[in-house]
Amino acid sequence: MATMAASHFFHRRHVISSGDCPSITSNPLAGGSLKQFSSFYKPKGFSSVQNNYRNLRTQAASDGRKQVEIVYNLDEKLNRLADEVDMDAGLSRLTLFSPCKINVFLRITSKRPDGFHDLASLFHVISLGDKIKFSLSPSKSTDRLSTNVPGIPLDERNLIIKALNLYRKKTGSDKFFWVHVDKRVPTGAGLGGGSSNAATALWAANQFSGGLATEKELQEWSGEIGSDVPFFFSNGAAYCTGRGEIVQDIPSPVPFDLPMVLIKPPEACSTAEVYKRFRLDVSSTIDPLTLLEKISKSGISQDVCVNDLEPPAFEVLPSLKRLKQRIIAAGRGKYDAVFMSGSGSTIVGVGSPDPPQFIYDEEDYKDVFFSEANFITRADQQWYSEPSSSSNAGSPADQTSCTA
Template sequence: MATMAAASSHLFYNNGISSKFNKSSITLKQSSFYHKNCRNFRTHLVVKASSSDNNDTKNGRKQEELVYNLDEKLNRLADEVDMNAGLSRLSLFSPCKINVFLRITNKRPDGFHDLASLFHVISLGDKIKFSLSPSKTTDRLSTNVPGIPLDERNLIIKALNLYRKKTGSDKFFWVHVDKKVPTGAGLGGGSSNAATALWAANQFSGCLATEQELQEWSGEIGSDVPFFFSNGAAYCTGRGEVVQDIPSPVPFDLPMVLIKPPEACSTAEVYKRFRLDVSSTADPLALLEKISKNGISQDVCINDLEPPAFEVLPSLKRLKQRIVAAGRGKYDAVFMSGSGSTIVGVGSADPPQFLYDEEDYKDVFLSEANFITRTENQWYQEPSSSNTTSFVDQSSYAA
């Protein structure tokens, strides 16, 4: 059998199979989808040579029944490929998150702030394609939008460098990112990309690290990155890197709309203007319990970073006020995610009409979304119903 250099192969078969099994009727061709296609191939082809009931002979030869089970053969071949070849290409969904509530509880001696927040993954996300590179010295990164750094400033490259540092892996990659999540949005799109890159690198290396190790290492990249190694719903504390998995307290069919103006909020500037003495005093655990019992409502969706973000970007405050007024109660809650500048309306996927009618909002990014989680030992899957409508100029994706 020819050597198979990829993890999987396409199946080609001869439709005109004769009563004698023809070895040339099945050909394996190198491709990255063979294993998937074989496993999903459900047609059983059976080849029989004619046989008489009384075992009479014809021309001095006994006729015997020969049954060839193609499905069984395909499964054996797929298992052989899995055992003998390494992964060469991988495409993964990289979803973003929202903060259902975000409480800032303390100013730390190191200059950071302690927070307590309900993080939840949602169905809006990027698609990232990873391929093994023949290079042993550098990764290559590309994307579908301009303005995003493609060097070590990008969190994907940082994640790949970190993985090699921690494991001693010598694998480098060609990576292409199909961006759907705008940056500067408070949605953790870059952090999700970094977590997805760590997961991918580990798959290519035969899972040298555990998920717990990946989660621990990822805190060196950024405070939000460890969250994406949760099941998709987590109560996060510390700087955000202390992640406690929880069962999702919200229904997956609960619709929402994401509304982001072209302007971004500087996270550093938002925290600089934050004042602990005038922030909310609500107990974050009480907020979590109320959401678990009664669902999402305006009174539980507290974000302590809204006031300073509205100082940094006064137009964002006006946008939120107009969404609340125009919604006429169709949203269960309207709030800002993270440090901005995305406003989330939970309870309906329909944006207010003024966003379509007024020239001032022609460049606003709009997307509907739902809450999602992931299955243990698997990465996040893009929902088939995921739909994004974008009226955004490319500046919304700039780093």
């Protein structure tokens, strides 16, 4: 049935293989990089001219002078010029995978004097993500952002633009960019898609500038954009505390081949409204380090996937509580755990990549986003890569009304 779901939704959504991410165009003589885009620089409309010149030959003169042959290969000359442009320009294009995350557990431990809450959570990157293309802009004053999803802000409200502005402020870089986001992660979902986009933009800007900043500096700066952004500079699995910005890398405590399904209704939960309704006195009291230890030793189970934001989120969106209950009941034990990620409104079912049958059958769920996923991490000094087996299915109807 998962295959049916994928085929039903793939015609609405662009899916790429892992071979596309990350894709880098740089100095063709530096680091063994391929000259992937030299053809980009070739002027068009020369075909008839070059054919004339390529085969142009002088005829033997009637006075018997030596015949001269002229072979002018314009194609070869243009390629040589393109190579020279590439060498002068350095990195000019970069395509990166921007994955989202789930909170395997999320404990709210206290309320801070500044009005925020302290949390303790196991964050983990998963294989669902956006694809972001960066190109150097000739402009020295403005970034240009586009996306495949209507309703996404394309100005300074977007976290990508905020990240690029922050990088220039911190480093003095004068580089501006054309950015296109192929959006697959639903927004307002508790999956950190916007935070991941911001982290990916910081990483990209640093690559274009030859690594002016260390990863640690990028991570520290990123906290100025949002509490979840620093996590994405971890290795992909981290125990996060504070507002989420204190990131402790840990070895992934879960197997990478453990499947899951993400199910998100069209409605989003307001994070501010969820925290407004949160009551510390009725929340869980279990030690988050105990939860982490249990997961490390015994894996994921329903009792360790505690999310203290579920009760207030279910008050904000009662239909979300019914959705979770129905997934558990219809799953008949095929899920190791069913829980909400972040402040909602995504419900995660770990243990199977397939949604329950009622998601396909009932009219009430025709606009629900769903996607299979797996846990992933990244290698040192490299950004995240989309696994070749990653499959992204879902209804874009959910995304059209959301903002980044």
